Amino acid sequence: MNYKLIDMDIHGDNRGKLIAIEGTKNIPFDIKRVYYIYDTIPEESRGFHAHKTLEQLIVAIDGACQFVLDDGKTREKVWLNSPNKALYIGKNMWREMKHFSYGCKLMVLASEYYDEKEYIRSYDEFLKEVNA
Ligand code: T46
Numbered sequence: 592m593n594y595k596l597i598d599m600d601i602h603g604d605n606r607g608k609l610i611a612i613e614g615t616k617n618i619p620f621d622i623k624r625v626y627y628i629y630d631t632i633p634e635e636s637r638g639f640h641a642h643k644t645l646e647q648l649i650v651a652i653d654g655a656c657q658f659v660l661d662d663g664k665t666r667e668k669v670w671l672n673s674p675n676k677a678l679y680i681g682k683n684m685w686r687e688m689k690h691f692s693y694g695c696k697l698m699v700l701a702s703e704y705y706d707e708k709e710y711i712r713s714y715d716e717f718l719k720e721v722n723a
Pocket residue numbers: 624626628637638639647649686699705
């Protein structure tokens with residue numbers, strides 16, 4: 592499975608907490624793009640796609656949600672529910688995002704600029720790609 596959960600170092604003191612993410616230093620790629628997902632609701636799932644080449648790091652800055660991760664052979668579920676837990680997802684991994692808490696905020700760091708052509712949005716096509 593081309594994903595891993597990374598425990599980020601917390602720099603905390605009596606003023607609060609701070610986490611730093613540095614491309615290629617504490618995550619495995621250079622960061623070209625940042626986006627965030629917010630105003631989520633539990634009834635609406637997202638994702639349902641894979642990426643041919645993109646690598647991403649996802650952090651639930653606030654709230655929680657479940658990721659379903661699938662490499663075409665195995666399907667695993669991972670909860671993101673803490674700002675110091677970062678989910679790295681490499682290429683060729685099908686992902687579904689479910690059970691968002693109200694107002695969950697996800698921050699996503701990506702290794703490439705946005706390119707819709709690089710998405711695989713059909714599960715059948717994904718299975719063909721990974722079993723080729
Ligand atoms: C992923 C999960 C975790 C852009 O115009 N630029 C962007 O950088 C992105 C990410 C999206 N968009 C547009 C494309 C769609 O019209 O925003 C709209 C919503 O995107 P999408 O339906 O792909 O959103 P999610 O939440 O299903 O998936 C997103 C990322 O697209 C995806 O790469 O891994 O978050």
